Amino acid sequence: MKQSLFTICSNEFLTENVLKMKLSGDTSAITAPGQFINIKLKGCYLRRPISVYDCDNETVTIIYKVVGEGTKKMSSLSKGDTLDILTGLGNGYDTTVSGDKPLLIGGGVGVPPLYMLAKKLVAEGKSVAVILGFNTKSEVFCEEEFRNLGADVYVTTVDGSYGTKGFVTDAVNMPYTYFYTCGPEPMLKAVYKACNTDGQFSFEERMGCGFGACMGCSCKTVTGYKRICKEGPVLRKEEILWEK
Amino acid sequence: MGKMNVNLCGIELDNPVIPASGTFGFGYEFAELYDINCLGTFSFKGTTKESRFGNPTPRIAECSGGMINSVGLQNPGVEKVIDTELVKLSKCFSKKVMANVSGFSLDEYAYTSSKLDACDQVGWIEVNISCPNVHGGGMSFGTSPSAAAEVTKTVKAVTTKPVIIKLSPNVTDIAQIAKACEDAGADGISLINTLLGMRIDLKTKRPVIHNKMGGFSGPAILPVALRMVYQVYEAVKIPVVGMGGISSARDVIEMMLAGATAVEVGAANLVNPYACKQIIEDLPECMAEYGISGLSEIIGGAH
Incomplete structure (x- = not known):
């Protein structure tokens, strides 16, 4: 995991409420597909976890849907704006x-x-x-x-x-x-x-921290309790317990 | 540079900043990011006799200036905490750690505390009688002076380490409960645990948290915490550890002026994993700005 500042390169609508945002910054902590990043937004207390769509040495791209207050704020950001982001989260x-x-x-x-x-x-x-x-x-x-x-x-x-x-x-x-x-x-x-x-x-859950500290996103699996943010979000078929 | 050291129940801390239980795991996640030996100490994840999964998800809801959690004391049980978690911790933390203990009966508090009493790494035992997220235990011990006193006596009987009782703000007269703990032999009081709160999802028209209610923490609760620390400081002679919404060096100083010997930082760690490190680094400049030469001199300064 790494905490660093990213600069928005582009933030464009793909559909009526789905956007693609490309950001430049230190992507060295992103090591596997299926990992996510956790974004701090002005006016929101908790970060917003969003999965990585693509990344290279200098940029990371995410695709997100406007579903609430945080993603609505994200949709109004533009090129040149900076964001405090935790990268390299989850197993992938x-x-x-x-x-x-x-x-x-x-x-x-x-x-x-x-x-x-x-x-x-x-x-x-x-x-x-x-x-x-x-x-x-x-x-x-x-x-x-x-x-x-x-x-x-x-x-x-x-x-x-x-x-x-x-x-x-x-x-x-x-x-x-x-x-x-x-x-x-x-x-x-x-x-x-x-x-x-x-x-x-790959599973989704409401998270507190996104890096394994708060136990907010735990789930039960065949192989014991797992944190979606840390031992997940990707689980293997054989370890899944459907509870709800 | 001003002096940041304080003495908490007979153990010297390099600085008064302590990550709060439940927001710092068993330390090693954060040790990947920075050397956690810069901390005064930290209070590890609430530990019970048996392993607990905790509550169903969703366990987290966001609020203006904070968050609600309803984790419900998820932990691997005291044996595994000692055999696995504290062993991992010993590789990245050389100071005494604060053990946080919870239970559903006096026997459970005694069992878990006596196991942790045998660990050299443990400096203090912080007894959680204030968890709002579990039924039939936790907070029910913290809402009456006599029950709080019973837990205090029970834990004191099985340990020689300083016992700090962690109190709930969800009571009518917190000072009275603090006094009862002091009279029962407590070496310190920590407060406040989270405030019982709720959020409702407008789309589903149902509570966001699966258990409906949870513990509200974050900067929004700082004024409540300050007020209660101020009240408890006047009621007891033992040290008070202040917590609730602390997220900056200024907040630390404010909490100490209210009467805290040391402070715990909770929700801030979840948003900014470097929060405690930054607060510690910011303290000298903040002390200089307000003409403070030593933090131990300002404890209760607002009274």
Whole structure:
């Protein structure tokens, strides 16, 4: 983990309420796809944890949805503004176990962390398939970005206005060796049932600190209590206990 | 440079800044960021006899000037704390640490305290009789003078280390409870634990926190904490550890003027992991600004 100041390079709307923000600063603590950063905003007491969409040596990019006070503030920031950010939080996805045909399944704002993962898997010479699920056509984002990586991309919309009609699980009909997923909990549960290989799930929880100090985001797993922010957000299929 | 050292119940602290229990884990997460030996000491995660998962999530809600938590004393149990956590801590912290103990019965308080009494690393035992997040224990001991006195006597009987009783602000007369603890043999009083609070989600129209209520902490509660420390200082002769919303060197000085011998810093650590280090580094300049040559001289200075 590292605390440092980042400068906003761009902050643009991708859909009506989803934005992409690129920031420049010290990204050395970000070591795996699926990790997150924790952003301090003026006027908000707690930081806002947002998963990393992409990063290189000098920049980190996030994609976030305006859902409350904090993300609304973020949406009004512009180029040149600076933010105090904790980077390199969480465990991230492990690509070493993917086999040669990994399947990535993302729903809504669960899609962004899969981008850096897809990039890494492609770089490792794997044949990557991606299913992106949204409610409706106007909410679709990042389809082209995944295609440009060389991944096979399938889009589903619940209302059928774009791609395959239905849920992400309705598109799981290709051969795959392993799966990675991120999205709302009902979707994660459906993926858990629909996918028969091993896989990794990224979870979301209300956090206090984001770095393991407050125990605000704990969950029970087969292998004991885990902090979503520290031993997560990525859990392996075999350790998940569905409680709620 | 002004002198920052204070004496807390017979143990000298290089400075009065102590990360509060529940906001600093067992120290080693923070030791990855900075040398935590710069701290006066710290109070480790509330420990109980048995391992506890704590409350269901969501456990956290944000407020103006603070946050609500409803963690519910998650900890691995005293045996594991001693065998695993304190061993890890010994590799990054060479000072005496403050053990924070909680329980659901007098026997549990006695059991956990006697186990921790045997640890050389432990300097003080801070007895939490004020956790607002667990039913049938914690705070119920801290809301009546006689129950608070019983816990104090119970813990004093099993340890020779200084016993600091951590009080709840969710009471009518905190000074009366502090006095009862002093009369029962307490070596110090720490206050305040969190204020019982609530947030409601406008979208779901339900409380944000799964357990509905939780403990409110953060800068917004500083005035309440100052007032209660001021009242307790007048009621007892034993040292008072002040906490509640402290996030700057100025806040430390203000709390000491109210009567605190040392201060604990809680929520600030969660927002800024370097908070305590920065407060300690800022203290000399802040002392100079207000003509303070030694912090131990200003304790209770506002009375």
